Amino acid sequence: MKPTITLLLADDQEMVRVGFRMVLDAQQDMTVIGEVGDGRQAVDAVVDAAPEDRPDIVLMDIRMPHLNGVAATEAITAATDTKVLVLTTFDLDEYVYSALQAGASGFLLKDAGPAELLAAIRAVASGEAVVAPSATRRLLERFVPTLPKAGQTSTARERLEVLTEREREVLTLVGQGLNNSEIAAKLFLGEATVKTHVGHILAKLGLRDRVHMVVFAYDAGMVHPQG
Template structure:
């Protein structure tokens, strides 16, 4: 990773926020900011409209922006490119964050996060990990899923489950409940490496980006229900 430079696009309608992020990010040996935009439409144009070899590795995406909000921009970017999106929000229990995760974001981060947390999050997403812990995602879903409309009420998601083995469904359910690999291994009497393999198979079969989207999918498929 030290030899690979993570290229970043900053998408935020507040110039001072972008300036602050750029100062921190450009000071890192493994990161460089390749562009800044002030609205969602410009973010989509900067990524989707660029040649594939010139696209940024990751977009730091504000949610509430003019012209096109961060949720719609995230969906456009992740559906058309391999560029990853890390959503920035002021509130950790924001209904727009859930929508952004559904749209393909690889995690969310509070705007007031410290530099160390920001840098760790960017490196995690760039390496294919999820920034939001499944337990945090579960709390988010429990707060908002009951009040949010879902077009197919999980029908499409349930059909996709047919591609999984029984063991993979068990693992997916436990991921949806917020358990990590070690906890799942203990629950199912498996080795942790075996659980990791199952997780990889689930991601591949369902076409999911990361562990966060496994949690979202588990809710959409009705495998996990909000408490209370």
């Protein structure tokens, strides 16, 4: 049996927490170890706990009283190894981008089905990031125009200099929301080669995961609305 993934549910709507718990507790490899109704409680439940008692993942709502999900995510990821999977509405909450910058390992639409929710949790638990291509594209189209002058950060431009031309192409496509197989087809490469390029990009730029490749691509002005 796979090691149990421990989870904390952070959402101010009790019925949402009940629904998630019913799905999650039915899984042999997952256990919900707590529920909280606001961001401050989420931070306290993780940061103040002994390391062995901390959840592996927090399912974090964005809009909560006392402390929103962005601030809670930043506090948790800065102080602990607990990962955060942000929950957002179908229309994509305007705070999602900030939550990714704050250290979230991905975002999931609140109306995602059980299979998608479970796959996302298992992906994050295994060290991967959850960047659903369709949701990423909507995020791009909605929020890139409102971001502060993408590409005007000299630090981001300077960091790009360490990448090869091919790695820049791959990073741009990741930022546009393409997965490895789509990138391979577009660049006429093998999928394993694309995966290797992604690994090199993460290492060279000091990025944690694929989510933060997307965030970096935004900041560096490598992606634009309509891709």
